[in-house]
């Protein structure tokens with residue numbers, strides 16, 4: 001079967017990473033307009049870089065690691081029984097730490113940095129500050145996290161839409177279905193004839209669009225669904 005799996009912050013919640021919209025979530029503590037838009041970076045780059053530095057500090061914490069959901073999804077792809085494309089909205093690297101290869105990070109990756117002066121893109125776990133100079137061109141104050149901000153085009157959308165329109169099954173895991181175009185993928189898959197399944201703690205905004213749904217913690221639902 002050709003399967004497209006979409007994941008969101010809910011799959012990393014049980015690893016200790018805050019989600020965005022749940023109680024005490026990231027957007028309860030920060031305004032999107034202040035930290036996750038190109039305008040915010042233009043207005044106050046230090047504030048934006050500090051926001052992403054704090055998230056790097058948390059993701060560097062050895063207490064944070066992949067969980068049973070990440071490992072189960074790696075098993076699904078590794079089994080070779082199905083053709084699986086794992087698309088994530090998450091910028092953390094827990095899918096990779098769980099054993100997944102070729103994860104499509106449609107909203108970018110926290111441990112990658114881009115230089116706005118020379119467009120260099122490099123792996124980077126260090127704190128992001130305006131003082132830091134680009135390792136490639138030496139320019140300072142031009143580094144930004146390689147993440148997709150609101151108003152920016154998500155990454156590799158063509159590859160995602162090709163897989164969705166060719167899929168037999170679309171599975172959405174741990175996402176609230178509030179952010180587009182990801183929240184629209186279920187419609188694209190469904191109109192291409194795919195079965196659609198939601199695995200989430202609670203019904204998402206798009207719950208009515210799915211053929212099937214199971215609710216509960218991902219670390220219970222996903223291994224049971226995979227194995």
Ligand SMILES: CC(C)NC(=O)[C@H](Cc1c[nH]c2ccccc12)NC(=O)[C@H](CCCC/N=C(/NCCC(=O)O)S[C@H]1O[C@H](COP(=O)(O)OP(=O)(O)OC[C@H]2O[C@@H](n3cnc4c(N)ncnc43)[C@H](O)[C@@H]2O)[C@@H](O)[C@H]1O)NC(=O)OCc1ccccc1
Nearest residue numbers: 008009010019020021089150151174175176179180201218
């Ligand atoms: C807020 C929303 C209304 N705004 C948007 O969607 C905007 C604007 C927009 C575009 N089209 C629209 C149409 C209608 C309305 C608005 C728009 N979209 C954009 O700007 C996008 C870019 C959006 C990307 C922004 N960057 C992120 N992240 C990276 C940065 C960073 O991380 O700092 S978004 C970020 O927030 C989103 C958070 O959502 P979730 O992951 O779902 O997390 P959430 O907390 O909401 O929910 C968690 C869920 O898990 C569940 N859960 C919790 N614990 C568990 C558990 N233990 N087990 C299971 N489930 C669990 C909970 O119940 C809950 O349901 C993720 O996408 C995440 O990546 N770009 C764009 O549109 O470009 C042009 C375009 C147009 C057309 C086609 C192509 C391009």
